[in-house]
Amino acid sequence: MAEQNKVILYGTWTRPYVKRVELALKVKGIPYEYVEEDLRNKSPMLLKLNPIHKKVPVLVHNGKAITESLVIIEYIDETWKTGPRLLPQDPYKRSQIRFWASYIQQVFEALVMVLKTIGEAQEKAIKEVSEKVKLLEAGLKGLFPDGIPSVDEYSKNVTLLDLVILANLGGYEAQEEVLGVKIIDSEKTPLIVSCITALIDLPAVKESRMPHEKVVAFLKFFRENALNSAAA
Amino acid sequence: MNPVHKKIPVLIHNGKPVCESLIIVQYIDEVWKDKAPLLPSDPYQRAQARFWADFIDKKLYDAGRKIWTTKGEEQEAAKKEYIEILKVLEELGDKPYFMGERLGFLDIALITFYSWFHAYETLGSFSIEAECPKLISWAKRCMQKESVSKSLADPKKLCEFLVEMKKRLGVE
Numbered sequence: 001m002a003e004q005n006k007v008i009l010y011g012t013w014t015r016p017y018v019k020r021v022e023l024a025l026k027v028k029g030i031p032y033e034y035v036e037e038d039l040r041n042k043s044p045m046l047l048k049l050n051p052i053h054k055k056v057p058v059l060v061h062n063g064k065a066i067t068e069s070l071v072i073i074e075y076i077d078e079t080w081k082t083g084p085r086l087l088p089q090d091p092y093k094r095s096q097i098r099f100w101a102s103y104i105q106q107v108f109e110a111l112v113m114v115l116k117t118i119g120e121a122q123e124k125a126i127k128e129v130s131e132k133v134k135l136l137e138a139g140l141k142g143l144f145p146d147g148i149p150s151v152d153e154y155s156k157n158v159t160l161l162d163l164v165i166l167a168n169l170g171g172y173e174a175q176e177e178v179l180g181v182k183i184i185d186s187e188k189t190p191l192i193v194s195c196i197t198a199l200i201d202l203p204a205v206k207e208s209r210m211p212h213e214k215v216v217a218f219l220k221f222f223r224e225n226a227l228n229s230a231a232a
Numbered sequence: 233m234n235p236v237h238k239k240i241p242v243l244i245h246n247g248k249p250v251c252e253s254l255i256i257v258q259y260i261d262e263v264w265k266d267k268a269p270l271l272p273s274d275p276y277q278r279a280q281a282r283f284w285a286d287f288i289d290k291k292l293y294d295a296g297r298k299i300w301t302t303k304g305e306e307q308e309a310a311k312k313e314y315i316e317i318l319k320v321l322e323e324l325g326d327k328p329y330f331m332g333e334r335l336g337f338l339d340i341a342l343i344t345f346y347s348w349f350h351a352y353e354t355l356g357s358f359s360i361e362a363e364c365p366k367l368i369s370w371a372k373r374c375m376q377k378e379s380v381s382k383s384l385a386d387p388k389k390l391c392e393f394l395v396e397m398k399k400r401l402g403v404e
Binding site: 052061064066067068070071072074075078079091092094095098099102103135138139 | 236246252255258262263275278279282283286287320
């Protein structure tokens with residue numbers, strides 16, 4: 001009986017894929033226990049729960065483990081019918097949201113490349129991510145032909161795609177500070193920025209928002225490490 | 233129709249495009265939900281099906297590609313990796329199909345790779361059936377369905393295609 005309905009999330013605070021799941025749980029008002037994992041020293045429990053990929057996030061519900069952030073979020077949406085529906089009913093809209101949520105993975109990986117490189121390699125990475133971000137912006141235009149909803153509307157209608165945008169791209173200002181380069185900004189990517197700005201104001205999101213300085217410090221550390229191992 | 237990835241497959245329904253194969257399969261399942269549901273109804277089972285389909289997507293294509301684009305030690309490693317992935321999938325259950333008594337989402341995600349086995353076996357000089365007999369029984373079971381056997385590519389033609397590609401890419 002103790003296992004019934006108990007929700008545990010195994011994660012690492014720096015990982016956007018974990019953040020996506022946290023946001024989904026918070027937005028739906030699902031109580032959960034959080035276990036922070038040190039990825040340099042993975043716990044036996046994590047390895048037992050996710051033997052295939054050995055990664056976070058892992059959601060455990062009723063004693064059963066679910067992995068892969070987008071799979072987890074769909075599971076959450078199908079299991080807890082309270083709160084906003086993270087995927088709409090219409091199959092076409094669902095396919096659009098799944099497509100763009102999956103595309104953001106590529107955008108994010110391209111952003112990480114910018115963090116990990118310098119000089120010519122970085123210029124190349126910046127070019128690549130800028131093209132991807134442009135496509136994403138165009139995609140959002142198709143999904144939100146009347147512009148981004150207000151915070152109030154969002155609180156009832158936030159979707160899986162919004163959570164992914166926030167988790168993976170929400171740190172754009174910190175990234176700008178660390179890199180001195182604007183990739184996502186209100187001029188080049190107004191919809192992405194409006195989306196993030198509106199979402200940040202949601203109560204469920206506000207309470208778990210990482211302070212800007214902490215994100216900046218982490219990104220600096222991440223970049224230094226990456227450049228050092230590349231140089232080694 | 234697919235300005236983002238510029239790839240196939242693209243499904244066009246009612247004039248609107250849907251891209252990315254697993255997204256398309258789910259779309260088909262949701263639109264024609266009264267005919268032979270592909271995903272189970274239980275959320276945890278669905279999560280399992282999606283997880284394993286994602287695993288197949290992430291691992292199998294690239295591992296297979298390495299078999300015909302490499303040689304010597306690299307190819308041996310590629311063959312080993314490919315078999316390991318198939319063995320993981322083989323362990324997924326003892327039912328006739330991956331999620332039960334009926335062909336479903338995960339079977340669809342994997343069965344299309346079956347057409348390539350003959351080509352890989354020929355080009356890699358190994359037998360997948362010898363290593364993964366359970367998987368091959370499952371594949372043959374799927375092939376008994378006309379909807380599958382008539383849809384899949386001819387393994388011999390795929391093998392010829394890869395031989396041609398090898399020449400073109402200069403991999404000998």
